[in-house]
Amino acid sequence: MQMISEMMMTDAEFELLRALMYQQSGVHLTEQKRDLLKGRLAKRLRHHSYESFAEYYDHLKNEDPQGTELQEMINAVTTHKTAFFRESHHFDCLRERLLIPARQAATRGHQSPIRIWSAGCSSGEEPYTIAITVAANLERLATWDVKILGSDIDTHVIDKARTAIYPLETVSDLPSDLVRRNFLSGKGEQAGLVRLKPEICNLVKFGRVNLMDEHWPFRGKFDAIFCRNTMIYFDRNVQRRLIEKFVRYLKPGGLFFAGHSENLFWLGDFLHHRAERRQLRGIRNASRSHRIGRRQGSRCPRQHPCRRPQSCRTTLCNIESRFGQRLGFINEGPFSTAPLAFGL
Numbered sequence: 326m327q328m329i330s331e332m333m334m335t336d337a338e339f340e341l342l343r344a345l346m347y348q349q350s351g352v353h354l355t356e357q358k359r360d361l362l363k364g365r366l367a368k369r370l371r372h373h374s375y376e377s378f379a380e381y382y383d384h385l386k387n388e389d390p391q392g393t394e395l396q397e398m399i400n401a402v403t404t405h406k407t408a409f410f411r412e413s414h415h416f417d418c419l420r421e422r423l424l425i426p427a428r429q430a431a432t433r434g435h436q437s438p439i440r441i442w443s444a445g446c447s448s449g450e451e452p453y454t455i456a457i458t459v460a461a462n463l464e465r466l467a468t469w470d471v472k473i474l475g476s477d478i479d480t481h482v483i484d485k486a487r488t489a490i491y492p493l494e495t496v497s498d499l500p501s502d503l504v505r506r507n508f509l510s511g512k513g514e515q516a517g518l519v520r521l522k523p524e525i526c527n528l529v530k531f532g533r534v535n536l537m538d539e540h541w542p543f544r545g546k547f548d549a550i551f552c553r554n555t556m557i558y559f560d561r562n563v564q565r566r567l568i569e570k571f572v573r574y575l576k577p578g579g580l581f582f583a584g585h586s587e588n589l590f591w592l593g594d595f596l597h598h599r600a601e602r603r604q605l606r607g608i609r610n611a612s613r614s615h616r617i618g619r620r621q622g623s624r625c626p627r628q629h630p631c632r633r634p635q636s637c638r639t640t641l642c643n644i645e646s647r648f649g650q651r652l653g654f655i656n657e658g659p660f661s662t663a664p665l666a667f668g669l
């Protein structure tokens with residue numbers, strides 16, 4: 326049998342496989358990703374003893390009625406890089422804008438359920454980080470109704486997330502008291518591993534959700550949705566569809582978090598135009614956000630609705646979605662590529 330590294334992936338094979346991947350997962354593989362696709366599918370070809378990608382594609386189309394191999398292909402091609410407290414300022418934002426207000430409301434006798442979704446959660450570090458943040462900020466945790474959902478299209482990473490077991494190195498950069506509070510250390514055969522404590526695990530449930538599916542299996546809405554470093558693999562058509570859908574799954578005032586490299590400002594008609602009108606009408610929230618921005622001292626992105634890119638130094642602003650819901654997002658950099666958090 327040919328070595329996979331010697332095996333060619335023809336233009337036609339690449340087009341067929343990337344179209345299938347796009348159709349099934351939304352993941353858009355550019356021409357530069359040809360070697361990545363070839364490399365990641367190599368194991369699957371070896372597994373079936375196929376000698377060409379055309380044979381493998383034929384298998385996917387004609388010999389895979391249950392979609393088992395299709396799932397294996399998706400598992401192999403998706404990228405799963407993640408970490409505990411990745412982009413840690415998002416968890417500060419979660420504390421300040423959701424958990425502290427929830428705690429304050431509870432002291433006034435209004436204790437509401439808290440629902441958070443980590444969409445594209447990979448091996449679980451993100452939803453467990455959310456759970457750690459929740460546990461650290463809600464006193465008498467057992468009295469709260471908190472549910473955190475971690476979902477991903479990849480069934481292998483979801484299985485791994487459910488174990489809640491990670492190599493010790495994954496927590497080596499975290500403060501030692503945080504690790505002691507939330508993780509158990511492996512002993513004997515488990516040496517070199519850590520496991521989340523049961524009270525953290527109990528807050529999180531995992532399931533497979535393909536964001537491309539027309540119907541998402543939720544009845545209620547979320548206080549916060551994290552979809553970070555996932556939409557970056559989708560093209561703009563898919564990103565737009567998803568953002569419009571995420572917005573409908575947020576409670577009023579909810580938060581949406583996207584990764585730092587996910588620039589959503591091009592969704593101008595959806596996110597910005599009505600904001601300009603709001604601002605022209607002199608709505609208080611807009612000027613409040615400018616004050617916050619000045620205090621924090623970062624510059625407004627060029628496309629910011631205030632249209633004063635040179636003078637406005639805004640990091641937090643309130644805008645409206647096309648549906649008239651109020652959104653706020655946080656932007657830390659001059660060019661809008663910074664982390665976003667918005668809610669309606």
Ligand SMILES: C[S@@+](CC[C@H](N)C(=O)[O-])C[C@H]1O[C@@H](n2cnc3c(N)ncnc32)[C@H](O)[C@@H]1O
Pocket residue numbers: 349350351352403404405406407408411444445446447448451476477478479482534535536537552553554555558584
């Ligand atoms: C790079 S990881 C991001 C993990 C985590 N959100 C973070 O920021 O650390 C991207 C995840 O998105 C998942 N993904 C890709 N396409 C998806 C889809 N159509 N539906 C659900 N998850 C998807 C991948 O399987 C992968 O685990």
